[in-house]
Amino acid sequence: MIRQIMKGLPIAAVALGISTGAALAGKANDTLTWVTDRESPVVDPYFNRTRELVIIGNTAWDGLLFRDLKSGDFVPNLAKSYKWVDNVTLDFELREGVKFHDGSSFGPEDVIYTVNFTTNKDNGVVTLKNTSWMKSVEKTGPMSIRIHLVKPFPAALAYLAQAVPILADGHYDKAPMTKDGKKDFGSVPPNGTGPYKITDIVPGEKIVMVRNDDYFDGSPKGKASIKNLVYRTIKEMNTQMAELLTGGVDWIWDVPKDQAEKLQASGQVDVVNAKTMRISYLAFDVDGSSNVKAFKDKRVREAFAYAINRESIVKNLVGEAAEVINTPCHPDQVACVQDVTGRSYDPEKAKALLKEAGAEGLEFDIYAYRQREFTEAVISDLAKVGVKAKLNFMQYRKLRGLAQNGVTPVHHMTWGSYSIPDASACAGVFFSGGKDDPANDPKVNELINKAGNVTDLAERKKLYKEAFQIISDNVYWLPMFTYAKNYAYNKDLSIETTSDEIPRFYTAKWK
Amino acid sequence: MVKYILKRLGVAFLVALTVSMITFSLIYVSGDPAVALAGEAASNEEIEHIRKSYGYDRPIPVQYMDWLGRALQGDLGRSHYLKEDISHVILTRLPNTLILAGCAIAFALTLSIPLGVAAAIRPNSLIDRFALTLAVVGQALPSFWFALIMMFFLGIQLRWLPISRVETWQGFIMPAIALGYYVTPGVMRLTRAGMLEVLQSDYIRTAKAKGLRPLTVLFKHALRNAIIPVVSLAAVQFGFMLGGSIVIESIFAINGLGFLAWETIQRGDLPMMQAIVLVLSLFYILITFLADMLNAFLDPRIRVT
Numbered sequence: 001m002i003r004q005i006m007k008g009l010p011i012a013a014v015a016l017g018i019s020t021g022a023a024l025a026g027k028a029n030d031t032l033t034w035v036t037d038r039e040s041p042v043v044d045p046y047f048n049r050t051r052e053l054v055i056i057g058n059t060a061w062d063g064l065l066f067r068d069l070k071s072g073d074f075v076p077n078l079a080k081s082y083k084w085v086d087n088v089t090l091d092f093e094l095r096e097g098v099k100f101h102d103g104s105s106f107g108p109e110d111v112i113y114t115v116n117f118t119t120n121k122d123n124g125v126v127t128l129k130n131t132s133w134m135k136s137v138e139k140t141g142p143m144s145i146r147i148h149l150v151k152p153f154p155a156a157l158a159y160l161a162q163a164v165p166i167l168a169d170g171h172y173d174k175a176p177m178t179k180d181g182k183k184d185f186g187s188v189p190p191n192g193t194g195p196y197k198i199t200d201i202v203p204g205e206k207i208v209m210v211r212n213d214d215y216f217d218g219s220p221k222g223k224a225s226i227k228n229l230v231y232r233t234i235k236e237m238n239t240q241m242a243e244l245l246t247g248g249v250d251w252i253w254d255v256p257k258d259q260a261e262k263l264q265a266s267g268q269v270d271v272v273n274a275k276t277m278r279i280s281y282l283a284f285d286v287d288g289s290s291n292v293k294a295f296k297d298k299r300v301r302e303a304f305a306y307a308i309n310r311e312s313i314v315k316n317l318v319g320e321a322a323e324v325i326n327t328p329c330h331p332d333q334v335a336c337v338q339d340v341t342g343r344s345y346d347p348e349k350a351k352a353l354l355k356e357a358g359a360e361g362l363e364f365d366i367y368a369y370r371q372r373e374f375t376e377a378v379i380s381d382l383a384k385v386g387v388k389a390k391l392n393f394m395q396y397r398k399l400r401g402l403a404q405n406g407v408t409p410v411h412h413m414t415w416g417s418y419s420i421p422d423a424s425a426c427a428g429v430f431f432s433g434g435k436d437d438p439a440n441d442p443k444v445n446e447l448i449n450k451a452g453n454v455t456d457l458a459e460r461k462k463l464y465k466e467a468f469q470i471i472s473d474n475v476y477w478l479p480m481f482t483y484a485k486n487y488a489y490n491k492d493l494s495i496e497t498t499s500d501e502i503p504r505f506y507t508a509k510w511k
Numbered sequence: 512m513v514k515y516i517l518k519r520l521g522v523a524f525l526v527a528l529t530v531s532m533i534t535f536s537l538i539y540v541s542g543d544p545a546v547a548l549a550g551e552a553a554s555n556e557e558i559e560h561i562r563k564s565y566g567y568d569r570p571i572p573v574q575y576m577d578w579l580g581r582a583l584q585g586d587l588g589r590s591h592y593l594k595e596d597i598s599h600v601i602l603t604r605l606p607n608t609l610i611l612a613g614c615a616i617a618f619a620l621t622l623s624i625p626l627g628v629a630a631a632i633r634p635n636s637l638i639d640r641f642a643l644t645l646a647v648v649g650q651a652l653p654s655f656w657f658a659l660i661m662m663f664f665l666g667i668q669l670r671w672l673p674i675s676r677v678e679t680w681q682g683f684i685m686p687a688i689a690l691g692y693y694v695t696p697g698v699m700r701l702t703r704a705g706m707l708e709v710l711q712s713d714y715i716r717t718a719k720a721k722g723l724r725p726l727t728v729l730f731k732h733a734l735r736n737a738i739i740p741v742v743s744l745a746a747v748q749f750g751f752m753l754g755g756s757i758v759i760e761s762i763f764a765i766n767g768l769g770f771l772a773w774e775t776i777q778r779g780d781l782p783m784m785q786a787i788v789l790v791l792s793l794f795y796i797l798i799t800f801l802a803d804m805l806n807a808f809l810d811p812r813i814r815v816t
Contacts, residue, residue, distance in 0.1 A: 039774050041593045049550040124564055129554045178589060179596070186594040203593060204604065204766040204774075234675055235761040235773065242662050242674045396551055397779055398542030404555075416551065435555055 025250045027492040027510045031228035034251040034505065035240050039233045041203040045165050046118055046125045047186035051501060052231065054162075054419060058502050059229070060101075060209060061165030061192030064092055064111065065157055066220040067421060069498055072334075074157040075220050078106060078166055078193065080143075087152040087455045094143040098216045100168045101190075101197035108139040109169040115147070117172060118164075123185065130163035130418070152453045154460060155422035158334065162419060162502075165192060195224040195506035207231040224506040241488070244269055250490040251503070257319060260486035271488045273319040274497035277330050278416040278483035279426065280374065282308075286439045286476055289406030292364040299357040301475035304410075305343040307350035307385045310480055313377045319484035327468040328430055328479055329423040332499050335451065335460040336423040340469045350385045363388040367403070367411040369396045375412045404435040414483065419500040423464055424452040430477065431467065439476040443467075519803055523796040527789065531582075534788040535575050538781055543567075547779025548591055565591050567781075578785055587789075588782040592775070597786045600771070605790075607677060607767035611760070612752040614687035619694040620745060627702025628734060631710060642703065646696035658689035658762045675764040686763045690756060694748045701744055705737030739806075746802040750795035 025033035042048040045057030066077035076082060079092040098106035117123055118131040125131070133153045140146045149156060168191050175183040190198040195215045200208035209229040232249060234240045241259060243249040245268055255263065255271070264271040282304065288296040295301055310324045329336035354360050366389040368375035379389045389410070403411045417425035430436050432452065433445040447467035451460045471477055487497050495508040538544060545562035546553070553561075562568045566577075581588060587597040630642040665685060666674040673682045709715060710733055718728045757769035764770070768787060775783045 041595070047594070049553065121560065124560075126549065126553075126557065126561065128557050128560060179586070184594055202766075203595070203600075204770065232764070234764040235770065236764070238659050239662065239675050239762055239764060242667050245667055246670060246674060248674055248676070395542050395547070395777070397544070397547035400546045401543045429554070 025230070026247050026490065029228070030226060030510070031230060032226045032251065032493065032505060032508055033230045033232055033249045034503070035232045035234050035243070035249045036253070037233070037235050037237070037240070039204050040207065040231070041201075042186040043190050043198060043201050043207060044186050044188065046127055046167075049126050049418075051416075055502055055505075056198075056207065056209075056231065057165050058162075058194070059196045059505055060190060060194040060198050061167075062098075062194050062219070062221070063161050063164050063166065064094075065161040067158070067161040068220065069500070072421070074161050077161070077220055078111075084455070085146070088149040090147045090149070090156065091140070092145050092147070094145065095216065095218070096143055098193055099214055100193050101212060102168070104168055106166070106193055107169075108141075108143065108145045110166055111145050112137050112139060113169040113171070114164070114167045117167070123172075127163065130159055133159065152455055154335070154452070154455045154457075155420060155424050158420050158422045158425075162421070162500075165194075167191070195219070195221055196229050204233060206233070221504070221506055225509040226505075229505055244488055244490070247490075250493055251487070251495070252489070253485050253487045253503075255486040255488050257317065257486065260488065263488050268491070269488050270491055270493070271486060272497050273321045273484050273486050275321040275323070275332075275499045276416070276483045276485050276501045277332065277419050277421070277499060278414050278501070279325060279328075279330050280412070280414050280480040280483060281328065282378070282410055282412050282478040282480060283403065283408075283430075283438045284476065284478075285406060285409045286474075287406065290409045292362075292409035294357070294359045294362055294364070295409055297357045297359065298474055299353045300359045300362070301478070302343070303350040303353035303357070303359070303385065304382070304387075305475055305478050306346045306353065307387070308378055308381045308478070308480075309345045311345065313374060314481045317371075317373055317377060318481060319486065321484035322481050324481050325479045326472060327427075327464075328471060328477055329426040329464075330417065330482055333417065333421050333423045333426065335457060335464055336426075337461050337465045337468060340465065340472045342472055347381075347385050354385060354387065359387075361386055361388070363390070364409040365390050365392050367392045367394070367399055367408040368413070369394055369399045370414050378412060412480075416501065419502055421500065423460075427464065427467070428452045431471065439471075439474065441470065441474070441476065444470050444476075515807060516804070519800055523800055526796055527792050530792040531579070531785060531789055532575065534785055535571070535578070535781070538776075538779065538784055539571055542779065544591075544779030544781050547777065565781075574781075578782060582785075582789065587786040590780055590783040592778045592780040593783065597783055600783070601768065601786060601790055604766060604768050604771050607765050608753060608756055608760070608769060611683060611686055611690060611756055611765060611767060612749055614683050615691035615752050615756075616694065616745060616749045618687050618691035619698055619748070622691075623695045623699035624702050624738070624741065627699040628706055628729070630699070630703045631706030631737075632729070634707065639703075642699055646699055649692055649696040652692070654689050654693045655758050655762055657692060658685065658759060661685045661689060662762075677763070677765050682763075682765075686756075686759050686765060689762075690752055690759045694752070697748070698741055698744060701741050702737065705740060706733060709733045709737045743802045743806055746798045746805075750798040753794050754791045 025031055036052055038050055038052055040048060040050050040052040045053055045061060062078045064077060064079040065074045068075050078095055078098060080095045081093045083091050085091055094108060100106060115134050115137040118125045119134055133150055133156060135148045135150045137145055137147045171191060172185045172188055175185045175188050178184050195212050196209035197212045198207060199210050211224045211227050215223050240252045241263060244252055260271050263269055284295040284301050286295060314322045314324055326338050326340055326342035331338055366375060372393055375391055379391060382389050402408050415426055427448055431444050431448045433440050444467050447463050451463035454460050489495060492511050493508060494511050498504060545558050545567045549558045549561050566574060590597050590600060593600055626642045630639040633639055662674055662685065665672045672684055676682045715728060715733055718732050756767060757773050760767045760769035761773050772787045775787060
């Protein structure tokens with residue numbers, strides 16, 4: 001009887017006009033639909049700093065340079081060639097025949113406009129640090145420019161490749177005025193030179209992009225294969241997976257490990273675990289500004305380094321693409337040295353150190369905001385050596401302030417370096433002195449600041465290594481592991497995962 | 512009656528004011544809005560820049576009074592994150608929420624009133640037991656879980672309904688059921704209890720004795736009286752659905768006010784959050800006010816007290 005009813009239901013559904021409708025995603029429609037959980041209403045890489053906009057920025061715009069992920073080299077993109085004149089001057093020959101999506105031609109004026117606009121604080125650009133290292137830019141020929149840096153900045157090429165998309169000259173002149181008399185720069189229709197052009201924006205729902213068939217020859221990005229690219233926002237991971245399984249979307253990420261395993265087992269979609277540029281770390285209240293003074297004692301911090309089984313967390317929770325790290329940067333970042341003397345899992349040694357420091361049975365609050373299960377694993381390891389940590393899990397915006405104000409005895413946080421492949425984008429943030437620096441060790445600050453201003457790679461590595469060894473010896477920080485992400489996508493789709501959390505959809509193809 | 516209306520309007524205004532003050536404070540308690548707007552990888556310099564640009568560096572009472580002053584003049588301001596006029600954003604997203612809540616309450620009433628009536632006519636019968644079971648399950652079942660179960664069967668297994676698109680009317684079916692089902696038990700039990708009471712009253716016995724047809728007695732005389740508290744409850748539940756659609760809208764990716772609220776809280780977009788709470792609370796107040804008026808109109812004793 002039940003079977004008969006079930007058989008009859010689809011007919012009833014058709015009779016009622018109920019149907020799922022044609023899926024808009026997939027090979028048949030030559031439309032790649034990718035989904036994340038966050039809305040990106042402002043489609044301008046200088047007025048929105050979400051990860052989604054970093055991805056869209058790389059898809060619809062181009063920089064002067066491009067980072068070849070396989071070799072790690074910075075190769076010309078909108079530039080034809082480049083050279084360092086000295087450590088604060090960069091010369092570029094620009095590529096000819098490049099057109100913006102509105103049909104206008106690319107030239108030196110566009111680069112000059114982009115730099116001048118984005119380095120002007122009054123314009124309210126939200127990604128100020130991506131361009132503030134540039135002092136000025138000048139035209140040196142019909143298709144050549146020279147960039148002057150504020151001071152030596154070894155990560156300049158990385159920023160130019162990843163975080164400085166070039167806008168058309170006068171792009172923001174069309175910005176409408178708001179009621180309060182300010183210009184609304186973020187609402188100017190997008191106009192880049194990238195392999196896809198943005199054709200429709202529905203805030204909270206989708207951003208539609210269409211292949212740029214006039215994309216210039218010789219770009220290291222290559223011409224896109226798939227005609228339509230649609231970005232959708234779906235908050236709930238279960239809904240994202242359901243849509244993926246039914247062909248409503250083609251690509252999702254951040255799938256929890258257990259769900260990824262189930263998706264893989266279903267055989268209906270491809271699942272890949274790939275590394276990202278994000279790292280996880282524990283920071284201690286080294287100066288004793290919180291209500292727990294135990295972490296002023298180096299032996300207590302050292303005991304934590306021995307007590308936490310980072311290898312086990314990586315293996316059992318994070319994913320096979322993740323790895324344990326010993327220094328405050330991602331191993332894929334330029335100048336990120338990892339070969340410092342660290343500590344491996346040894347709970348007995350941890351117990352002995354705690355006893356020596358008189359901190360047996362220590363109780364404190366640990367603060368975290370991301371992947372609760374990772375912090376719970378840390379708490380579990382600490383419990384095994386007699387330390388009781390109580391988890392305070394909260395939003396990032398709350399925790400950042402608490403951490404900077406020294407309220408947290410220990411916080412477990414992460415850092416994605418804005419996908420900039422340079423050690424300065426991580427170590428430079430946390431150990432150059434200031435609110436984010438847990439120790440403000442003058443020697444470490446001096447070394448890190450120097451390493452951030454030297455262009456010779458060998459010298460930088462030497463400086464970082466010396467600084468990182470001091471950090472490790474004193475356990476100011478406990479670098480934990482690199483993050484890995486689970487990606488799941490349509491079986492018809494061929495796309496490479498990347499280590500910088502910037503999927504290159506323009507390289508995707510249908511099988 | 513006029514005095515009563517003015518009194519209720521005064522209370523409604525005070526409620527709206529209190530809600531807006533609490534919301535404003537809670538957003539600050541939950542974290543620094545400048546950090547949320549700047550994003551995770553923002554430098555301290557960028558955060559400070561945003562704090563000054565958006566006036567978050569001013570004392571909280573000053574910020575609140577500034578917002579309140581403009582809101583009272585009908586200017587809800589501009590979203591710091593969406594970079595759009597808030598009234599425009601709300602007007603764009605409100606229809607989806609209203610449609611969803613409307614469909615959900617329609618589903619709830621269509622299911623619960625006939626079941627409640629049937630259960631009252633035949634107490635302790637199979638249909639009464641079925642109604643009771645439905646009520647217990649409905650109250651015990653979290654709406655997000657029910658939504659996911661429906662999604663699994665109707666979306667993935669049977670592929671009858673779209674999982675997250677509301678571009679067609681079919682897209683509203685699962686969200687409306689998930690949202691409406693939660694309300695069903697209350698309405699059904701109230702209908703049943705009201706009908707049971709009314710059916711035993713003297714005037715119904717008189718109507719039957721006069722030889723009126725059973726259906727006329729049931730619908731024209733009994734249900735008409737028993738439904739009065741149900742109408743009040745439905746009005747309140749409709750208000751609840753407008754605000755309570757946050758979870759359902761997030762699950763089904765419906766671009767409505769609930770989804771916007773969720774996103775806004777995460778971003779720390781203070782003026783947007785204030786406006787959403789104000790609009791939702793005004794809706795709720797309006798509906799409750801209308802329900803109070805209806806009750807007062809139907810029952811003169813309320814006007815006196």
